[in-house]
Amino acid sequence: MRKTPEIPSASMADIAFMLLIFFITATSMDVDSGLERVLPQMPPENQDQDDTPPIKERNVFSVLLDQYNRLMVEGEIMRVEDLREKAKEFMTNPGNSENLPETKPTEIPLLGNFEVTKGVISLRNDHGTQYGMYLAVQNELVAAVNEVRDEFSLEKFGKKYADLTSEQKEAVREAIPSRISEAEPKTIGGKK
Amino acid sequence: MSKFRKGASRELPAISTASLPDIVFMLLFFFMVTTTIRDVSLLVKVQLPEATELTKLEKKSLVSYIYVGPPQKQYTKTFGTEPRIQLNDQFAKVSDIPDYILAERASRDEAEIPFMVTSLKVDELTKMQIVGDIKMELRKAAALHINYSSKKTTPTN
Numbered sequence: 001m002r003k004t005p006e007i008p009s010a011s012m013a014d015i016a017f018m019l020l021i022f023f024i025t026a027t028s029m030d031v032d033s034g035l036e037r038v039l040p041q042m043p044p045e046n047q048d049q050d051d052t053p054p055i056k057e058r059n060v061f062s063v064l065l066d067q068y069n070r071l072m073v074e075g076e077i078m079r080v081e082d083l084r085e086k087a088k089e090f091m092t093n094p095g096n097s098e099n100l101p102e103t104k105p106t107e108i109p110l111l112g113n114f115e116v117t118k119g120v121i122s123l124r125n126d127h128g129t130q131y132g133m134y135l136a137v138q139n140e141l142v143a144a145v146n147e148v149r150d151e152f153s154l155e156k157f158g159k160k161y162a163d164l165t166s167e168q169k170e171a172v173r174e175a176i177p178s179r180i181s182e183a184e185p186k187t188i189g190g191k192k
Numbered sequence: 193m194s195k196f197r198k199g200a201s202r203e204l205p206a207i208s209t210a211s212l213p214d215i216v217f218m219l220l221f222f223f224m225v226t227t228t229i230r231d232v233s234l235l236v237k238v239q240l241p242e243a244t245e246l247t248k249l250e251k252k253s254l255v256s257y258i259y260v261g262p263p264q265k266q267y268t269k270t271f272g273t274e275p276r277i278q279l280n281d282q283f284a285k286v287s288d289i290p291d292y293i294l295a296e297r298a299s300r301d302e303a304e305i306p307f308m309v310t311s312l313k314v315d316e317l318t319k320m321q322i323v324g325d326i327k328m329e330l331r332k333a334a335a336l337h338i339n340y341s342s343k344k345t346t347p348t349n
Contacts, residue, residue, distance in 0.1 A: 009213075016216040023223035032255070033246040034311060034341035042331050125320050132241040132316030134323070135340055139243040146245055185324045 035139060040181070059101040061090045061121045065137060067128030080136050087144035090119055091176065110171040111156065117177070124183040138180075145178045152176055236261035236278050241316040243342040254308045255339075256296040258289070260322060261315030275318045277326070286322070289329040313341045 063083070064072040071078050073086055093100035101119030108114050121141055125134050146161070149172050153161040157168055164172065238261040249255050259278040263271040267283075277284045279292045297305055310330060314323055330338060 013209075013213040013216055016213055016220055020216055020220045020223065023220065023227050027223055027227045032249040032252070032311060032339075032341060033344065034249070034339040035243050035245060036247040036309075036337075036339050039327060039331050039336040039338060041336065042334070125324075127319065127321040127324065129320040130316065131314050131318040131320060131323055134320055135241045135243060135316070135342060138340070139245055139342075142245045185320060 035135065035142060037138070055120060056102070058099055059118045059120060061087065061101075061119060063121065063123045063137060063141070065123075065125040065129045065134060067126040069130055069133040071133075071137065080133075080140060083137065083140040084144045084147070087121065087141055088148055090121070091117055091144065091148050093117060093119075106174070108171050108174050110168060111175055114175050116175055120179045120181055122181050122183055125185050127185055129185075141180050142178075145176065145180075149173075149176050232257070232259075232278075232281055234259065234264070234278070235267060235281075235283060236263055236276055236315070238313050238315045239317070240313065241340075241342050242345040243340075244345055246342065246344055247339070249309060249311060249339060251307070254300065254304055255311050256293065256308065256335075257311050257313060258292075258326060259313045260318055260326070261313075262317075275315060275322055277322070286325045286329055289326060290333040293330070293333040293335045307337075308335065309337050309339050310335050311339045311341050 062072075062074060066072070071080060071083065073083060078086065090100055093103065101117050103115035103117050105113050106116045108116075123137065123141065149161045152175065153159055153164055153168070153172055156172075157164055161169065161172060236259050238259055260275055261278075262268075262273050262275050263283070271283060277286065277289075279288060284292070293310070297308065300308065312323070312326065327338075330336070
């Protein structure tokens with residue numbers, strides 16, 4: 001019987017290179033990132049609308065966006081750039097002002113008794129608002145919460161929020177809640 | 193001493209290339225494992241908005257995508273220029289979203305379902321009407337964890 005000739009393996013590297021180049025070009029290394037939100041649960045069908053106690057005016061931070069992408073915060077026209085400071089002021093209520101939200105003493109592990117704000121940020125947009133504007137406003141509100149949490153963590157634990165242990169994070173989250181509620185969109189002013 | 197002097201005048205031997213295929217294969221396997229080949233071709237133009245407070249989508253296998261934007265040029269004749277929804281590889285209506293979410297859930301392991309995220313890739317010039325409708329459908333389908341896909345910008349302050 002004849003001996004089968006050996007298959008030359010010199011071209012193996014070339015074949016492998018070709019495959020390699022294909023996979024390098026097909027790879028998408030970019031990480032998808034975005035603004036993370038959790039939608040509210042659907043209310044049960046037969047639930048009465050008004051069994052929740054009304055929220056006091058001073059505890060609501062109303063943010064409105066109209067179809068021309070204009071921003072109205074607490075009854076005043078405002079630029080997006082100023083929203084973050086205003087939201088932070090609302091959440092911390094530094095001077096215990098009458099117009100800013102009340103606080104409720106709550107027992108929190110690691111922090112003891114802490115005055116937790118009762119403030120709620122209410123965001124309402126128009127059907128005609130541009131998505132980019134809406135996201136910019138959402139981003140500012142989330143940024144405000146994150147900044148307040150960071151400052152609070154630095155004050156209490158000497159570290160930024162991201163560097164805390166999970167128990168500490170839990171405590172900070174409880175002390176500085178992120179209550180951003182989105183109202184059903186309305187057509188505000190004029191026709192669509 | 194002669195023992196050492198002997199090699200001094202000799203030429204450098206050529207580097208052996210016998211291990212080259214092995215090295216290349218190693219790289220090849222690395223890229224094969226890390227590759228996630230984009231399995232949808234975009235039918236809509238999506239110019240993502242910019243934001244600073246981003247979270248990364250860690251597990252790509254748990255993410256379902258919803259694209260919204262004006263149709264690409266070759267589809268404008270049939271679908272117009274108004275923003276449309278794209279699910280998988282085709283244009284869809286808002287009412288198709290619950291079915292899409294159910295199909296996405298069915299293709300995942302049961303234990304992973306609570307960790308699923310819906311990534312909304314929406315063009316920044318889209319009106320909120322369509323986004324609001326999508327959010328409503330997602331709420332009905334109890335797919336509450338969403339991610340507004342956006343590009344990173346450096347904070348201004």
